Amino acid sequence: MLIAIPVFDAFTALDxxxxxxxxxxxxxxxxxxIGHRVGPxxxxxxxxxVVADATFAEVPAPDVVVVPGGIGTRALLADELILDWIGxxxxxxxxxxxxxxxxxxxxxxxxxxxxxxxxxxxxxSTLGELGAVPVVDRVVVHRERRIMTAAGVSAGxxxxxxxxxxxxxxxxxxxxxxxxxxxxxxxxDSGSIEKATPAVVERLAELxxxxxx
Amino acid sequence: MLIAIPVFDAFTALDxxxxxxxxxxxxxxxxxxIGHRVGPxxxxxxxxxVVADATFAEVPAPDVVVVPGGIGTRALLADELILDWIGxxxxxxxxxxxxxxxxxxxxxxxxxxxxxxxxxxxxxSTLGELGAVPVVDRVVVHRERRIMTAAGVSAGxxxxxxxxxxxxxxxxxxxxxxxxxxxxxxxxDSGSIEKATPAVVERLAELxxxxxx
Numbered sequence: 525m526l527i528a529i530p531v532f533d534a535f536t537a538l539d540x541x542x543x544x545x546x547x548x549x550x551x552x553x554x555x556x557x558i559g560h561r562v563g564p565x566x567x568x569x570x571x572x573x574v575v576a577d578a579t580f581a582e583v584p585a586p587d588v589v590v591v592p593g594g595i596g597t598r599a600l601l602a603d604e605l606i607l608d609w610i611g612x613x614x615x616x617x618x619x620x621x622x623x624x625x626x627x628x629x630x631x632x633x634x635x636x637x638x639x640x641x642x643x644x645x646x647x648x649s650t651l652g653e654l655g656a657v658p659v660v661d662r663v664v665v666h667r668e669r670r671i672m673t674a675a676g677v678s679a680g681x682x683x684x685x686x687x688x689x690x691x692x693x694x695x696x697x698x699x700x701x702x703x704x705x706x707x708x709x710x711x712x713d714s715g716s717i718e719k720a721t722p723a724v725v726e727r728l729a730e731l732x733x734x735x736x737x
Numbered sequence: 738m739l740i741a742i743p744v745f746d747a748f749t750a751l752d753x754x755x756x757x758x759x760x761x762x763x764x765x766x767x768x769x770x771i772g773h774r775v776g777p778x779x780x781x782x783x784x785x786x787v788v789a790d791a792t793f794a795e796v797p798a799p800d801v802v803v804v805p806g807g808i809g810t811r812a813l814l815a816d817e818l819i820l821d822w823i824g825x826x827x828x829x830x831x832x833x834x835x836x837x838x839x840x841x842x843x844x845x846x847x848x849x850x851x852x853x854x855x856x857x858x859x860x861x862s863t864l865g866e867l868g869a870v871p872v873v874d875r876v877v878v879h880r881e882r883r884i885m886t887a888a889g890v891s892a893g894x895x896x897x898x899x900x901x902x903x904x905x906x907x908x909x910x911x912x913x914x915x916x917x918x919x920x921x922x923x924x925x926d927s928g929s930i931e932k933a934t935p936a937v938v939e940r941l942a943e944l945x946x947x948x949x950x
Contacts, residue, residue, distance in 0.1 A: 544784075694925065699940040
């Protein structure tokens with residue numbers, strides 16, 4: 525079971541690594557991080573590099589695709605190489621999935637036309653402009669289309685457990701949950717834009733502005 | 738605020754990347770992945786490489802230390818380079834923390850003697866043999882010692898939010914929670930050894946044995 529995870533400049537690491545950690549221990553799993561070229565690929569802030577071990581062209585027909593998000597997705601909305609790869613890979617994949625703003629790339633590749641899909645809460649309108657129907661759900665599953673999309677960043681872990689169940693069975697997926705000890709206890713309750721207080725939303729806007737400046 | 742995250746052969750990626758994703762957007766945060774040598778470092782299965790951008794010697798006095806776990810910790814329990822680094826870094830750090838079996842390294846460095854600490858559920862007895870007092874808590878905070886330890890893998894996200902609050906304030910930490918949309922909805926309830934059914938525990942044992950074989 526070949527699992528391909530594209531990485532690209534300014535991707536969000538946890539979007540990719542959350543699902544990787546859940547999926548890598550599934551029976552027969554072979555996870556391949558792929559990119560425009562082989563070598564290190566850095567996250568938004570440049571503080572972390574993950575290695576792409578193969579190119580898109582070298583992994584044309586994976587069984588599972590997990591597309592992460594990140595601010596770098598915006599530069600790829602007209603990148604024929606990755607969009608063509610997503611379209612081609614989806615033709616034969618068992619599941620094509622995205623985390624966070626990875627769904628913008630699925631939409632740009634034409635996979636989400638008129639379909640309900642999840643994305644990071646701050647990118648819902650962009651997802652709509654690309655032809656999908658953004659919803660507030662944490663994980664959206666279209667079994668008949670073999671497509672799953674997840675909300676922002678950490679939602680990829682929930683999605684990967686749902687994906688593990690779809691690929692195998694509930695017991696196997698639950699075993700992966702036990703392995704990563706995923707019994708979450710967030711110390712606050714600000715994990716969605718619907719729940720966060722105005723003060724928290726304002727603080728986040730300040731912090732994001734500071735990073736850009 | 739210099740945040741050092743050691744990586745080493747056969748580390749567990751999510752142990753490191755969960756906290757990285759929470760901490761990297763904090764005001765003034767400068768996250769440095771460090772290792773025995775500069776260059777790619779691979780996880781247990783070899784399927785993922787993260788780049789160490791500096792050596793331990795180059796980052797002797799970080800403000801925050803986050804030590805991930807992984808099966809590779811076992812080979813480091815007598816590694817003077819990393820254990821000395823942990824001890825020296827802790828002398829001046831604001832917080833020294835671990836995720837999963839990273840606490841084995843903190844214990845081997847002498848930081849946890851007689852202290853309650855968390856680790857992956859499968860490593861509790863090993864942690865006890867190293868002089869700490871293993872507990873089932875997801876996050877253990879010793880404010881007076883400036884030490885936090887987290888349970889397995891995904892618990893590092895909960896710990897990092899607690900750490901963000903300790904470093905700044907609740908609003909700032911909650912803003913990080915919103916950024917990573919951490920409103921977890923695990924599809925099953927098998928995230929701890931106390932909750933998992935015997936069938937799930939047995940399946941995990943089979944899968945782990947298959948990986949080793």
